[in-house]
Amino acid sequence: MKLENTEIQDTVLDLQPLTYIMERNGFVLAGQWDYERVTYDYKVNSPEKNITYYIRVQGHAIEGDVDSGKAVIKILTPLLGIHHYPHGVEYGEEQGFPQNIIDKAERILNNVDDQLKQFQAETN
Structure with a gap:
């Protein structure tokens, strides 16, 4: 599921x-x-048997290339996924994510966003 209640998406940083x-x-x-x-990826352990949640933050280079280590990255909307052993990770809205996991993911992403903004402010 897309985690759209954060401000991390569209952040641009080296x-x-x-x-x-x-x-x-x-x-x-x-x-x-x-x-x-x-x-x-951020692994969120769960008390549920054979269930693990993942927060995934993806980005794409708007300058340079990632392989060189010198790229400017624009962050996309983060995702919350659930890993059903042994089938793999699913990111669909229909997965029925528990509210406490959604809340935790949003807190983690908001904390990261605060640090990204602080870094940008210090370098400008």
């Missing part, structure tokens, strides 16, 4: 400080190789 801030907040940069896109 790849290196973006990755630093995301990793400092528990996100992992996905290891896929790509010139134009980045994906950060």
